[in-house]
Amino acid sequence: MVKIVRRPHLAGMRKLYVVEILGGLLTTLAHVLRNLFFPEKLPTVFYPENRKAIPAAYRGRHRLMKREDGSPRCTACMLCATSCPAFCIHIQAGEADDPFKEKYPVDFTIDLLRCVFCGLCVEACPLDAIRMDVPLVSFAGYRREDVILTKEILLQHENADYAHAPGYNPHRPLSVTHGVHYINFLKNIK
Amino acid sequence: MQKMITVNINNQEYEVQEDCNIVEACDAHNIPLQRFCYHRYLPVDGSCRTCMVEIETPQGMMVTTACTTKVKPGMAIYTNSEKAVAAQKSALEFLLLDHPLDCPICDKAGECLLQDNYFDFGRYDFRRTVARYFKGGKALNAGEHIVLDQERCILCRRCIRFFDEIVRTPELGIISRGHESSISLFPEKFIRNPYSGNSADICPVGALTLKEFRFKQRVWFLKKTKSICTQCARGCSIYIEHNKNTVWRFMPRENPALNRVWMCDRGRFSFNKLHEKRIFTPLKHQEEISFNQLYDDIAELLKTRRSGEIAWVVGPFSSNETYYALKTYCGDNAVCLMPPASGERDDLLMLAEEYPNAQGATFFGLQTETAPLIDKIQKGRIAALIIVEMDLFNLRNDSFAQCLMENIHKIPLKIYLTAYRDETVARVDYVVPVRTYAETNGTFINATSLLQKACQALVPEHPDIDAACIALYTIATGARKHQRRYSDASEMYDKLRSHYDELRSFQFNQIPEYGIALNMPKRADEPFKGIHVDFNVCSTAKPLEES
Numbered sequence: 080m081v082k083i084v085r086r087p088h089l090a091g092m093r094k095l096y097v098v099e100i101l102g103g104l105l106t107t108l109a110h111v112l113r114n115l116f117f118p119e120k121l122p123t124v125f126y127p128e129n130r131k132a133i134p135a136a137y138r139g140r141h142r143l144m145k146r147e148d149g150s151p152r153c154t155a156c157m158l159c160a161t162s163c164p165a166f167c168i169h170i171q172a173g174e175a176d177d178p179f180k181e182k183y184p185v186d187f188t189i190d191l192l193r194c195v196f197c198g199l200c201v202e203a204c205p206l207d208a209i210r211m212d213v214p215l216v217s218f219a220g221y222r223r224e225d226v227i228l229t230k231e232i233l234l235q236h237e238n239a240d241y242a243h244a245p246g247y248n249p250h251r252p253l254s255v256t257h258g259v260h261y262i263n264f265l266k267n268i269k
Numbered sequence: 270m271q272k273m274i275t276v277n278i279n280n281q282e283y284e285v286q287e288d289c290n291i292v293e294a295c296d297a298h299n300i301p302l303q304r305f306c307y308h309r310y311l312p313v314d315g316s317c318r319t320c321m322v323e324i325e326t327p328q329g330m331m332v333t334t335a336c337t338t339k340v341k342p343g344m345a346i347y348t349n350s351e352k353a354v355a356a357q358k359s360a361l362e363f364l365l366l367d368h369p370l371d372c373p374i375c376d377k378a379g380e381c382l383l384q385d386n387y388f389d390f391g392r393y394d395f396r397r398t399v400a401r402y403f404k405g406g407k408a409l410n411a412g413e414h415i416v417l418d419q420e421r422c423i424l425c426r427r428c429i430r431f432f433d434e435i436v437r438t439p440e441l442g443i444i445s446r447g448h449e450s451s452i453s454l455f456p457e458k459f460i461r462n463p464y465s466g467n468s469a470d471i472c473p474v475g476a477l478t479l480k481e482f483r484f485k486q487r488v489w490f491l492k493k494t495k496s497i498c499t500q501c502a503r504g505c506s507i508y509i510e511h512n513k514n515t516v517w518r519f520m521p522r523e524n525p526a527l528n529r530v531w532m533c534d535r536g537r538f539s540f541n542k543l544h545e546k547r548i549f550t551p552l553k554h555q556e557e558i559s560f561n562q563l564y565d566d567i568a569e570l571l572k573t574r575r576s577g578e579i580a581w582v583v584g585p586f587s588s589n590e591t592y593y594a595l596k597t598y599c600g601d602n603a604v605c606l607m608p609p610a611s612g613e614r615d616d617l618l619m620l621a622e623e624y625p626n627a628q629g630a631t632f633f634g635l636q637t638e639t640a641p642l643i644d645k646i647q648k649g650r651i652a653a654l655i656i657v658e659m660d661l662f663n664l665r666n667d668s669f670a671q672c673l674m675e676n677i678h679k680i681p682l683k684i685y686l687t688a689y690r691d692e693t694v695a696r697v698d699y700v701v702p703v704r705t706y707a708e709t710n711g712t713f714i715n716a717t718s719l720l721q722k723a724c725q726a727l728v729p730e731h732p733d734i735d736a737a738c739i740a741l742y743t744i745a746t747g748a749r750k751h752q753r754r755y756s757d758a759s760e761m762y763d764k765l766r767s768h769y770d771e772l773r774s775f776q777f778n779q780i781p782e783y784g785i786a787l788n789m790p791k792r793a794d795e796p797f798k799g800i801h802v803d804f805n806v807c808s809t810a811k812p813l814e815e816s
């Protein structure tokens with residue numbers, strides 16, 4: 080269906096445009112004066128000197144969470160790699176010494192150049208081992224290697240103030256580490 | 270052919286084979302029914318109690334296990350009645366009661382019957398009120414290839430029955446009673462039998478896992494290609510399971526006429542060989558050259574020689590297509606050497622002949638008598654020797670290899686077609702890299718005269734690497750790349766089939782999954798001699814997708 084939009088019919092003074100132009104100039108002038116005399120009301124942020132607070136649900140760079148003993152929480156189940164639409168998570172699993180841990184990631188790489196920041200990896204993780212809550216707005220690099228995250232980089236967040244932040248984790252309670260809890264959890268969301 | 274009878278399943282009439290059990294009857298008609306302990310090629314056990322159905326008996330309706338009940342004419346069976354479903358769900362709930370649910374670290378996840386059945390038949394409400402009982406016993410070293418996890422075991426006894434009834438080396442048993450029962454090795458035992466890998470396949474959960482596969486890949490990443498095992502003349506049907514152009518495991522593929530669903534460990538763990546010691550660039554006197562130069566050089570050198578002066582030596586390792594190319598394009602001086610049969614053998618599957626296609630060489634009428642060729646070599650009448658896919662200089666106690674070593678200086682030109690960097694590579698003038706059997710299509714004839722196809726699973730490292738049959742054709746005819754008649758080995762098969770009555774009606778992609786039984790003398794007994802293995806086989810059965 081075609082909808083025809085007619086030109087607005089202009090009549091009288093409006094046809095001269097002068098009044099309209101003057102009105103526009105007046106708005107601009109008002110802004111100039113307000114910015115001159117009340118700079119604190121400026122909507123622009125003087126980044127990077129000033130930074131806005133990052134919202135809680137912000138999807139930032141990934142990090143890998145740790146257990147109490149400092150080892151990665153990740154068990155290399157590859158569910159994140161499976162769900163990743165950009166195929167940018169590469170995990171190599173290995174046999175852990177502790178038979179109750181059994182499996183751990185020998186290597187864990189995320190290629191940020193390919194990542195589309197969809198957050199599916201975080202949602203897929205059954206252990207809350209991967210989060211996207213590193214509060215960085217810009218993590219560009221000069222070389223490709225700078226933006227390919229290795230296991231070491233992903234685990235480096237010891238003293239960072241976001242280390243215990245809840246982070247982006249939309250669907251899971253924080254300590255789903257055992258099947259029983261998980262079934263309880265499924266029960267509750269019904 | 271067995272007699273067919275009519276039964277009534279969920280108020281619908283179905284034709285099933287007389288004497289088969291209800292599980293097989295349901296499978297034959299795609300009626301979903303869960304099971305754990307039941308396996309087509311194992312004796313029925315009835316221990317997991319999950320395959321509950323309701324049947325009509327003269328005493329009234331009765332809930333019973335489908336795997337232990339044979340169908341009778343006119344029998345009324347309900348898999349989805351209220352009582353049957355309640356029984357199925359409760360049995361499943363008990364199995365999951367003390368289960369660790371460590372699917373993220375469990376190698377079976379993705380092909381686990383407990384996962385699959387729970388999704389289809391399970392109950393999702395959690396009713397446990399007492400603390401969980403922890404069995405412990407995780408990641409135990411239970412065998413040469415096997416890791417045991419007692420906690421994940423659902424006590425279906427499939428592994429026990431397999432070791433007891435088929436391999437007949439009792440190694441595993443169930444100890445303790447009630448909820449404390451767990452699977453365990455017999456004292457002083459270690460799973461060491463040559464078929465142990467199968468126990469990990471049939472284990473419906475992740476209680477038995479393979480050391481060679483543990484944590485290498487998640488199963489849902491693997492692509493399956495139908496192929497055969499080439500480690501002995503039995504030629505068991507297998508799947509090559511691969512991802513990212515790498516083979517991660519071999520899995521037996523059901524073939525009721527051959528290996529059923531089993532394979533030996535020698536074959537199963539040979540998959541690494543496909544990636545070891547490979548050769549990808551042509552060599553001229555051990556210097557790397559290009560493929561163009563290689564084929565140009567060889568064409569130039571062979572052009573000046575009469576065909577009587579050129580000898581071709583092949584082993585029983587090549588595909589039928591390679592034998593056909595030798596027979597058709599390479600003249601009369603083609604000989605097939607048979608190395609001594611020195612491997613381990615038994616009455617189940619393994620044969621002493623550690624090569625896949627001796628029958629193929631016979632089928633295509635290749636010469637196996639080496640005396641005339643030895644004579645010619647000794648007299649210096651052979652000007653060029655072309656060795657095809659056989660590590661000739663590594664053969665011990667073989668008269669031909671012996672003669673060759675002694676008279677090597679009398680042959681001015683030696684060409685070797687190989688996929689691997691082996692001993693012979695260092696002794697020849699030209700090395701032509703070819704594909705492994707996993708990188709090309711091909712057909713093989715096993716010791717019991719079954720022709721099977723092995724499909725291409727991997728992409729070769731370099732696009733110019735050809736299958737041996739095509740490289741042979743190129744060398745023998747001097748054809749340039751654009752003049753070639755064949756671009757794929759399956760085209761060679763499609764050419765050769767027209768010459769043989771038994772093959773004529775099957776194009777390469779129509780060769781049946783279970784192979785074509787050829788009418789020629791067999792080299793070995795049928796597998797599983799004197800051992801009962803077809804416990805629940807019925808003629809209407811559908812191929813097993815999982816084991």
Ligand code: SF4
Binds near residue numbers: 189194197
């Ligand atoms: S955010 Fe999306 S694209 Fe990026 S690694 Fe996770 S799943 Fe892959």
Ligand code: SF4
Binds near residue numbers: 153155156
């Ligand atoms: S989903 Fe979680 S536990 Fe699994 S591999 Fe990814 S980060 Fe590790």
Ligand code: SF4
Binds near residue numbers: 369375379383474476
């Ligand atoms: S056996 Fe099956 S259900 Fe149990 S942990 Fe392994 S994959 Fe999960």
Ligand code: SF4
Binds near residue numbers: 429
């Ligand atoms: S180890 Fe596996 S096959 Fe053996 S009884 Fe347990 S679940 Fe069944």
Ligand code: FES
Binds near residue numbers: 304336
């Ligand atoms: S499958 Fe019938 S009882 Fe286990």
